[in-house]
Amino acid sequence: MSGLLSLRGLRVAFAGEGGAAMAVRGVDLELEGGEGLALVGESGSGKSATAKAILGLHDMSSTAVTGSVRFEGRELLELGEAELRSFRGRGASMVFQDPGTSFNPLLRMGEQVAEAFRSVAGLDRKAAREAALGLFSRLGIRDPVTRYAQYPHEFSGGMLQRMMILLALAGRPRLLVADEPTTALDVTVQAQVLLFLEELKEELGMAVLLVTHDMGIVAETSTRIAVMYAGRIVETGGTAEVLGSPAHPYTEALLEAMPRPGSRGTRLATILGLPPGVYEADSGCPFFPRCRHALASCMDGLPPSVEAGPGRKSACFRTHSLSLRGIA
Amino acid sequence: MRRRPKAGRAVLLAASSLVALLCLGALLAPAIAPHPPQAIDLRSSFAPPSQDHPLGADKLGRDLLSRLLYGSRSTLLAALLVVASSTLLGTVLGLVSGYAGGLVDAMLSRIFDVLLAFPALLLALLIVASVGRGMANAVIALAVVYVPTIARLVRSLTLVESRLAYVEAAQALGYSSSRIVFVHIAPNVAPVVLVQSTIDFAYSILDLAALSFLGLGVQPPLADWGAMLAEGREYLLFAPSLAVAPGLAIMAAVIAFNLLGDGLQTRFDPGRRGA
Amino acid sequence: MLAYLARRLLQLVPVLLVASFLVFVAARLTPQDPAVVMAGGRQTSTAVLEAIRAKYHLDESVPSQYLRWMAGALLGDLGESYRLKQGVSAMIAARLPVSLQLIAMSVAIALLAAVPLGILAALRKGSWVDILATSLSLAALSSPVFLTGILGILLFSYTLGWLPALGSGRNFAENLRYLLMPSVALALNMLALSMRMTRSGMIEAMRRPYIQTAILKGLPRRTIVLKHALRNALLPLVTITGLQIGFLLSGTVLVEYTFGLGGLGSLLVNAIQTSDYPVVQGLTLFIVSAFLLINLLVDLLYGIIDPRIRQA
């Protein structure tokens, strides 16, 4: 079985004031064509840095990206600037967190959309304009010709994010990386945008790697989940299985910390302490100091990622001896 | 990549040493100058550099090096007075204007508008023209010219700070306005003001020299870089050093303070506040 | 946009009125008696002085003199020089072309060099180009224009003999040669500051998410830099243009004085040195008005570049 995307030992380190800030510390991840995978973690877990690394969007003068990123068998980390340019938008594309800053504030919206069709889909000026106007109509924008000449600040956040998604898909990529695409939006608009993304996924059949911190969004959108902690993936598996009965104590703790219907009047479980800093060297399981199930032996080296059921993996020494609580 | 902190530190170190050297020269002028700055010696008229006159002498045989050393005193002192008074006044007005808002802000802002309607040197020229020439008047004129720039800057910084939650928290805790402005906001605008006043120091050296160069600042025979340059200009063809030396002295001093401003800016800039 | 323009013009009126009053009062505060100045500074009989005062309305109250002056100014009559007995407006008109040409050449030199240099320094941050450009800009920022001028005269006129040291030509074309050195001297400061602003604006713009969007569209780097980043990078440059023009106008005074050019700057300095107050106040009012108008134009330019301002 040849996957669409395969990350092996991916590491990302930024040049920081305290030396190399290790944002991603060895990520292994597989993604099949047409699959929906959610990459979940709290802030600082390295999920966005992982996502940017796939598209080669890190500033190479200050960032070291090592390991392997294979897309349809091709090693992306070895591509030159020209090859990367033709890969982006056509092989894989990306949507960012804040639609308000994803567009150039000084250029007309229509021009920014048409430009993508010219560059990625190779259309001429006139055809690109038609394509852009068509995109406006598809989004239900009334009076597309007038709106074509307007600027980003004249569009709502939800509309901008939908445009960004369509722009990213202009070159029919096989993979869309969506980095917290709805975090900046209100919950009602978030629902609209997620639904929009879902419909496009059905229509175009591309794989979606959704980066998020919200377990609810994961459950609603993705068939598989990968949980990140301190620059590593600690658990992967089918969404329903992982949320229903997590194999890693961190996943369990995250789920228990969420307020949910019926939790009123009860104390929420919390995760004490802080994740290891980006400059800290590894010593034992990174989650050890905060783990409720930890044993002294957990400090002996990094826990390997082990089979935790069909299609599931967990990076915990005690994977097979724990029975953790999930949400029904 | 962010500018490496090491490079920033090197700039700061170089700039501080330059400034220290300048100040030392000015302080020790009486001890190290080979001649009194006003001592006329017609036998040495236009003397070339020699043991006695390391940089030569001017038309009246006055020692160039000695005049440069003494000139640094008036220049640095005048610039210090300009910057200290304008920064102090500008900061207070800017803080008050930015925090109080309303009528106070509107009135102060209109006054600044009017003062800023004049190109800086032009306003200084106008003031000197009306109150008379001389170093004291030049200092007053430039101080007035610099106040609105600082005040505007501080006002905008204050507006930004006032909207931050720590100021709102102080208000909710019932702290007095003067406490909020002077104890809480002022220290947070101070770094930017310090950088600006360092750069203003450089500018005021330039502007003071310009006024003297036009014959409206320090009056001869007092040793002053701008005035020396103006005098020396007449003998440019056969004694260029009489104009060039004070010019380079001005430039060196200005570079020192500009560099200090740059260094301070890189030092204060990165990551002032989390998130 | 039109409403914005109208509003900004309206805002200028009170500023200009107060500024003109300041200018007028400043000229009246002087210790010298204008009548004595007009009489040539010599001992003159009180009767003659009285006659001069009556003729030039110096015996009226300051407010009424101000109103008389402003009324004239609105009609283009800025009064008459004490010394030369010429109309101030005519004197300004005669000397304006030289100053205008000087300033225009300086702005062109400064911007044409600063923007490309700034972009280059930003894109190659930390390289020798960047370090060289940044260091040279420090020197240029720190050199007084009269020093730059004098060094230029020493090198290009006295030593190499390539360019005239002083004065101006008889026409525009001849002036290109005469004004080259003065305008470079005048331009250096603006060039340095503009270069620095372009550089930092560019570095900032290249970090923005919309640049990542542009990269994702697979645009060539040239397009990303020139179309997407440059406009945003120029905004801070436009913001400080008012400051720059202030420097430029101040610098003009010094440069004209240094190179013996017969423009507005040297006229002002001479008038101040000879206590010719009608010229001082008329010329100052003229320069202030021009300064305010240019600032207004720059604001409009800002509005043209940035739609968010235009529609606010």
Add this chain to the structure above:
Amino acid sequence: MTGGNREGAGRPAIFEARLLEKTFPAGPRDLLGRSAGRLRAVDWVDISVLEAGILGLVGESGCGKSTLARLALRLIERDAGSLSFRGEDIGALDGRGLSRLRRSMQIVFQNPFASFNPRFRVGTVLREVLRVHRLAPGAERERTEGMLARVGLSKELLERYPGELSGGQLQRLGFARALLVEPAFVVCDEPVSALDVSVQAQILNLVAELRESLGIAFLFIAHDLRVVEHISDRVAVMYLGRIVESAGSGELYLSPLHPYTRGLIRAIPSPAGGSSFLRDRASLIRGEASRLLEAPRGCRFRPRCPVAMARCGQEEPGLTGVGPGREVACWLHHS
């Protein structure tokens, strides 16, 4: 009125606002630079918080909930309406009265990183509160250390600068600072929205614990309905400057009456799956809230409402009691 609910039966209100109104200049400006429009940020709002109660206030960005928080504490002044604390009219207080009020009512802010003066050590920040209010003279150290312990922070932090603390620690510190004056009522303006879920849980537990042990009443503002429902006794839902529904927390969640509330609840992605909005597209609210620059014709939710009727375009419904402790502003529920 929002007062009579089952959860707090018999308890008096500690804080009440009546017909509160606040507008800001907005929209295109005329020749003199004055704005033609007024943004109706808070538009005739009634709320009341019971002694030792927690009122949750939920709404999307721009609905006016943060403005309401600042109006309540008189950090900004209202255009109209009345405010009362334990029955006393606090709307007209100034000087000494206002300073006394500051000891009764406090606030905790959204962004913990901006909530502290970066140049002061934690200890200085806390001692300043005591000094300004002349509390615990001579015992400042004990009081501040005790307060840190109360919010679950170690006293070693006293010597640190805010920049050295994590978001969760800073937010606890925000509570510590507010609690030093021993307030009876604390407004929390989105105190958890900048925090990760694990830290959010700590803060929610802290709020619940403070109410239990100290009897402090809270106005808890958030955009996350799940958070609000977890922490509050009662919830008020705000839309474009107005409260559109209020009810006991569990009740609101189980049987929302206002179409907006219903849509809001349906839009929450659920980790339990099952109730997915992706499978029930009809219940989604369309469009986005836009700023209100003038009083709306009819119901302000009508442009996005899936069940709008003819009447909704003509008259704006007021908040009306529809059962014990339940109020809703919707023509569907007006008899």
